[in-house]
Amino acid sequence: MEITFPFPFKPYDIQEKFMRELYFTLEQQKLGIFESPTGTGKSLSICCGVLKWLRDSNQKILEDLVKEVAQLKAELSNNTASEDWLTEEYEKIKKNQNLITLQLKLDKIKKQKEVFDQMKIRVSKQKTNASNKTIEFYFNKKDKSEKVEDDKENVLEGKEESEEDRDLILEELEDKEDGGSDTEEVTEDDREQMTKIYISSRTHSQLSQFIGEIKRTVFKEDTRVVTLASRQHYCINSEVTKLKNVNLINERCLDMQKSKSKSTAVGEEGKVLKKTKTRSCTACPYYNQTNITRLTERMLVDIMDMEDLVKCGKELKACPYYASRMAMEDAEMVLISHAGIVSSGARSGISLKLDNNILILDEAHGLTAALENAHSAPVTVKQLSSVKTFLQFYINKYRARLSSKNLLTLNQLSFVVGKLLGMIKPKDSTDKKQNETTIYTLEDFVIKAEIDHMNLRPLVEFCRNTRLAPKLHGFSMRYSQQALEEEMKKSMVSKKSSFEMFMSNISKKKGEKVEVEPEVKENVSVQANVPTETSAGSGLYAILDFLDMLCDRSENGRVLAQGDxxxxxxxxxxxxxxxxxxVVRQCRSVIVAGGTMEPIAEFQALLTSHTNDTGSVNVVRCEHVVPPDNVLGLCLSKGPTNVSLNFSYENRMSNELLSEVGRILRNICSIVPGGVVCFLPSYSYEHTVYxxxxxxxxxxxITKKKAIFREPKSAADVDQVLNKFASAVKNKDGEHNGALLLSVVGGKLSEGLNFSDDLGRCVIVVGMPYPNVKSPELQEKMNYLNKTAGGSAGNIYYENLCMKAVNQCIGRAVRHANDYACVLLVDERYSRPQTMSALPSFVQKSLISNCSFGTTISNIARFFARHKER
Known part of the structure; x- marks a missing residue:
């Protein structure tokens, strides 16, 4: 079947191939691995291919429904008599039931279209200020505007009580043995659930690029697109965003929405038994349902990137975060970062529904790393120390005001944190843990930490349900370390313990006089190594994430304890x-796409781990659009003074090699026009070379020919450096012929950036960026692969880590069909057959290996002379 794909311009053959293969993979509900080199219009091909399929699929569903309804009506109107009237009546009832079901689906689809047509009209009127009236559209479950007003009243009401530190005290959790639930009752939805497209990429800037590509297509007028992001990206309330930490931002946001009304427990005689605490948090002015609805409609009508949505949210005084969540229900295409997909907690947190929907993961070369990072749950000795200290202060200060159950659980948490701290914090300078890194199985770790008898799951749930982390954060911010220390010194003789108070109360009832010895507390000294206040709350979040991992006693999990x-x-x-x-089980289809998807076996394993059926995976490789003559690949084995170029970890610091790097850069900068981007293995090595x-x-x-720029360590400074680099390349004069940018493999400039045309006429990769093979973490991974996959799977994994990083650097240049660039790989190891075969295919076609320096310079000079003549 021939399919015509609407495209902004005449597509290249590889773009046609990409869209066609994508279409058929989705149609057959298969899995797909799509490789299309950077610069070949992959994002645009994804958008046009998947939206074409979605339109055809929805149209077919509609046509089939109309056809089936018409057919059933015709059959029911045919009243031909039959001898077996009982069977005939039964069949008639079945057809009527089927007709009702199909007609309901058809009516829902038609109603949805009417609603969205009306929405477009309303948004158009709002934008032209013809009408400011917002009509609540059909799919609102219930109007929450009354709740917002109630919250405002309750905030004022909450000010009546001024008991000290009420907002910091844990409340008693109710037992839910009766099966009750705190969740709102959800009414039946009138939507007909249609297939959604989820597109995921590594960064939010890459998702914004997808928005730009969608706007170039014919589908822009009638496609409902939503970009999901965290509160940290979407919150426009300065009182919340000033918290910086994403977990604290989430907690404060939720706190601003909770009901502030007071509830009081009353006994049989009407006597007050217990009064719950009221929160002194001001309601968020942007959590206004009417305005959020207005922003939601605007988002569904006008395709917006994250910046557009935030700007519009400020204009309408509506929360972009909740508007995007609301719009997700009716969006046809949802854009989300990898972080929101790879973690089950993140998916459930935003109610992501993958069932029978399509997931496309772009920039999927880092998918495995994203999965590992999402489940790594690191917690530092500083965080453990801070939480341990402030938790103990918290317990001591509020002991008399905490329920016995809460006090017991807090002491259990303090015990666990102390044991975790003991696994990595050396007791003294002679302690072996001081410079030791150990890998444990989960079972061995909990035994070694002496917490194997603890039921960690209820402990984690208690901390989350009581919202202990934000309370501990508020406590640490309200009370400085010094003030708490002084308070404890003054209270050497503490108040009666809970047990003593209990005994005293019993004695009073019996009329007895009981002498109780006062409890003498230890003088807790925390003068040295005082933890920072800000790490107490955020540190507890990290600890809870780590404990979550310990609860999952997976055989494939390990714990790294680093004791330096x-x-x-x-x-x-x-x-x-x-x-x-x-994820794969839930989705109708999963597509992983990227510029370089080698090794294919890694992605096949990811997609088929639940079935081991590699036949269900469609592997598609597309060639680069750039002609072979436009790329020159060179593997440089000898330096200008004929020194062998081997930048292994043992050799790279030699003055001889460092001087060779200088000679290479000096010669390259003199003959290459425009921009030269040089990638070095690490920040420390870049500093050494410079x-x-x-x-x-x-x-x-070099500066006599090219301006020199260096990759900044701070992400905030990247744009400024790039702008200066681009300006220096653009503003060439008689003496200067561009700029040199010193970058780092795996750094901020090695992925997702575009050095097209004059910005990247030559990409240099110095050395092979192998990770530290002596790393305990890497060794454990390699050993695991050798045991489970057999053979040399660990070594293959090690090689792939290096070559993935190299290929990402190479992909920064040659971004379109008319672009041209030279790729210079500076290390004799690049000339090994297995290494050359791992390079991108478009580089392999013109690759010259084992080059001497003289041959290299001659080839580069001829290459640019040829393109200058064109």
């Missing part, structure tokens, strides 16, 4: 596929 001055505990997920299997070149006046020599 930067000590930490970290969960190691050795088999990411086991967590991704749930300082060496500066000392030997190579930097001074």
């Amino acid at each position: 001055q930067n000590g930490m505990l970290k969960y190691l997920l050795l088999n990411p596929a086991e967590h991704f299997a749930e 300082e060496h070149l500066k000392t030997n006046k190579v930097i001074e020599a």
